[in-house]
Amino acid sequence: MSKPLLQVALDHLDIPSALEATRALADEVDVLEMGTILCYAEGSKAVGILRALYPEKTIVADLKAADAGGTVAEIVFSQGANWMTVICNAPYATMEAALEVARKYNGDLQIELYGDWTFDHARKWREIGLTQAIYHRGRDAGLAGQQWGEEDLEKIRKLADMGFEVSVTGGLYAKDLDIFAGIPVKCFIAGRGLYGADDPARSARDFKDAINKYW
């Protein structure tokens, strides 16, 4: 089982705030994510800025795209994104169009799992050629008190068995990672759990220590 990577979701309201976070965290994390909030606030130039500053990092554009897959993929991959997200209820045609552009740039597509998706859908995503999924406890769902549980772990295992590399996100802190022990996880994605800490770099090292302990 590969060791999970650590991804920081930059869900800031402006680019300078996001860059304060990356200045503290870029040496410690594997993957930098332009969060949806940052994209809505500032647009995808955030991807180009991250690419210029961090040429060696994996960069994700978390668009959660629902439509116009080829067009929006071109926006972010042309600026240096490695991965881009689509929402799971997007039309299959949207996923196919985005994946085609992703491959042109040697990039990849990740499917964001929100709402009542099923494993029948998941089989179709594999047929289309998708190999990455993001298992999500939504930010608002987290605030509403939803916790990680055995049902989540079972779904993550099943997706992995189907051939998906599964990233995990939603209110994660280093102390939570033990519940995923033994499960293949592509990336642990955290936002405020990293840059919201008193010492963000230390928080990232705590995540890495937990990853090294359990994988």
Place this chain on the structure above:
Amino acid sequence: MSKPLLQVALDHLDIPSALEATRALADEVDVLEMGTILCYAEGSKAVGILRALYPEKTIVADLKAADAGGTVAEIVFSQGANWMTVICNAPYATMEAALEVARKYNGDLQIELYGDWTFDHARKWREIGLTQAIYHRGRDAGLAGQQWGEEDLEKIRKLADMGFEVSVTGGLYAKDLDIFAGIPVKCFIAGRGLYGADDPARSARDFKDAINKYW
């Protein structure tokens, strides 16, 4: 039955191109939409620019938000949006958070219908307090050959019967509106069917003529 409004979806790759379209169309349409593509490309300052230029128009931020509803609603309503969209598989907590911010600004929330939503979901959206929905033939689904049909019309009627004001979008041209005759439609939303025409203002007037003919 109220007369449907006409909405232009500005799905441009940059703000100047969008403003070329509004210069030609703003006098003819009722609602200006910052399309998701424009938002991904340029960020939500597009809303503030539209508000500054067109103080009297209804402005929609088509975010298709899936999470962090309160935060992203604040981004667009604080810049002058009247309406904002959420995607239909967003957590209910996301919809509630966005709706609370919308109401603070005397704005409203619209739910974007993509994928396998059900009328059980729709009843829940009404309970939360949502009263606007956007019935969608996705851009990529349209390119893949999906046409408007009786099944679509039946769903739109049923949503209207449940108390939703339903807007309709997806590859629409003025010549298509007759198929919706007799159905209550809040807005017809077109993008390239308006600004992609040789004479965009004329195309908008063709839409208005069709609306006046059938409603």
